[in-house]
Amino acid sequence: MRAYAEGLVLAAISIFAIWGAWQVPAASLGDTWAGIVPFSASVALLFLSGLMLAGAARQTASGASHAQDNGATLQIIGLFIIAVIYQQSFRWFGYLLPTALVAPLVLYFFGVRSRIGLAVSVILCPLVFHLIFFVLLGVYPPYGEVFDLLSWIQG
Structure with missing residues (x-):
């Protein structure tokens, strides 16, 4: 349960962060978009949350019993x-x-x-x-x- 909660919270934070990065105005011609770093970090967090959720699903499927915290x-x-x-x-x-x-x-x-x-x-x-x-x-x-x-x- 805890692993699912952590993965879901990280996914929600990542989605909010991706939305926030998209709010950064576009760069002018020849400049680098200021939102590239927050957007990249947000996508990486979303990927990590997917890995966390997959790991939680494997734990549940393998029958590993952990006390709910x-x-x-x-x-x-x-x-x-x-x-x-x-x-x-x-x-x-x-x-x-x-x-x-x-x-x-x-x-x-x-x-x-x-x-x-x-x-x-x-x-x-x-x-x-x-x-x-x-x-x-x-x-x-x-x-x-x-x-x-x-x-x-x-x-």
């Missing part, structure tokens, strides 16, 4: 829901605020129980990711339609 399945589905809400919240709130809210939640899912560590992640994760993507790599940050913490900080 409903707790892990619920965690996988929970992380998927968080990921979808996180990605969609960029449109409304930009990048910094959703990252600050989701980082400690995901870290808690992965076993971090230190209150200080979770509190530090509220500041450190958005800051580090902002520096990597928007400063060093020169990617334009998504600005929020409703409220954007980055524009508020910059004045």
